[in-house]
Amino acid sequence: MHVAVIGGGASGVFFAICLKELDSFADVTIFEASNKLLSKVELSGGGRCNCTNTFENVKRLSDVYPRGANMMKSLFKQFSPKDTAAWFENHGVKLKKQNDGRVFPLSQDSHTVINCFLSLLKRYNVKTEYSHRVTSIEELHGFDCVIVSVGGYPNTELNNSLANLGHGVIKPLPSLFAFELGADALRNLSGISVNGAELLIPATKFRAKGDLLLTHWGISGPLCLKLSSYAAPYLSEKSYKSPLIINWTGKNYNQCEEMLKDCFDSNQQKLISNINPFALPNSLWRYIIEKSLKERAKNKISSLNLKDVNRLLNNLCSDEYNIVGKAPNKDEFVTCGGLSLQSLDRETLESKFVSNLYFTGEALDIDGITGGFNLQAAWTTAFVAARSVYKKYLG
């Protein structure tokens, strides 16, 4: 049984290891376009490798997998995040769970994961052909079984070859990016983070809550990346230009109004600049009151009229900006789109058009927000593909 894996990244390498652990006689060769395995794993989580998530804070899978949630739900029955954590621990990679649900190696070093994988590849005699970019499946006709684990784009030639064989390929687009805003005023606040804010794109369903980071070009941080993921196809269609509303408080207008009025009622003789009812960073509170009240931001609360309060509320809950472009995000980026899930058997990840052809990882039209969800998708799809191959040919 000769198995070819195209791509030596997270899912390709994990597939090879899982298959060899199911059947040590399988002959596995990884074809890797670059001269190195697991490059993204090395960079992942800022070098710490956010390898999975506890999912304890996840209400709906579609909140963390904007594309592929249903498929992930069904695949988790075969290899869940808990199975992943157990796999790592059983293979000597101790893990540390953070309160926010993210899971890292205890060493806080992606090399712990890489060294574990590389030593297993060696022990199991998995062959690797470096600097070998596969451009069509037909190239690998000598193999009994082929696994496409090529990650995100660009992979035009291979995608074209898959499309020619009948597969649906959804246009690959970037996800998890920061927003460039046409807002010079915010530049002075660069470096500030705002916890529990909300972003929404007017006249769409795209909205998200979380922690926001102000940068010198616009906004970033987990909240911005989450919205970029939810709205990735929409924003691409709009050439990354769109109105954007920032709700700095994360609360709805009525809650916000009530809190502001309560605070104002009990602090009438205080300067507006000396209160901070929503515990925002002080410089942000100053920016919002100056934007709303101009010179009178220096006054006492008792001097405010109803119009002032309404302007303040609008700027707190519904501050309007324009996204003028997408900015690079160094921490993590993934591809939205890829092989259509309709082209696959949902239980085995085998192609519906070419037998003995399987897909794993980011090559599929599955992608997640930040937090360990993308690597989890890589591990789960790789395990499922390995078990499917094992059951079909070897078991």
Ligand SMILES: Cc1cc2nc3c(=O)[nH]c(=O)nc-3n(C[C@H](O)[C@H](O)[C@H](O)COP(=O)(O)OP(=O)(O)OC[C@H]3O[C@@H](n4cnc5c(N)ncnc54)[C@H](O)[C@@H]3O)c2cc1C
């Ligand atoms: C900077 C960065 C940080 C990240 N941090 C995290 C994180 O902390 N947590 C998380 O969950 N996710 C993170 N991700 C996302 C995660 O790394 C990917 O989702 C995951 O690696 C996908 O695994 P994969 O096997 O599908 O693809 P990859 O790991 O990208 O591997 C694909 C491999 O295929 C090779 N290849 C491509 N085309 C061909 C071809 N035609 N022939 C041969 N070889 C080919 C590539 O060279 C590559 O080695 C991060 C991504 C980036 C870029």
